[in-house]
Amino acid sequence: MAFQEKMAWAMAGILTVTGALYYAWVFWATTQLGHLPPPILPFLVVYVVLIIVAATLMAAGFAITNPSEANAPLDERERLIQFKSAAQSGRVFGFLIVVGLIDFAVFQNGNRFFHIAFAALIVSQIIEYGLTVLFYRRGT
Secondary structure (H helix, E strand, C coil): CCHHHHHHHHHHHHHHHHHHHHHHHHHHHHHHHCCCCCCCHHHHHHHHHHHHHHHHHHHHHHHHHCHHHHHCCCCHHHHHHHHHHHHHHHHHHHHHHHHHHHHHHHHCCHHHHHHHHHHHHHHHHHHHHHHHHHHHHHCC
């Protein structure tokens, strides 16, 4: 398995778990407050730092087990895989943001739009990593 594919698996897992935890907190706070909570900057900073630390530890672990693979430049196939998965996830991100903008136009709730946009970021990245794995597996 290529280093990029291993990292895609790891990042998809990290984002899925941390995204689920974040939105579990959002849903819990919504039930406590009776409405969607506003974005809380310290909580978001902790969320991002958690992702960075987990990704760094995973990359270091993969690099230690096979250092030559971690430093190898991407070949043409790998560049194509990354391009295709990034292009598709960008389309998903754009679609989800438009859905969020429509939701905002209808409901006029900025907190809700923030959480939709944040979910769009997380979902599009998970899709990018999932497509990366799929394209590596398919050999495309």
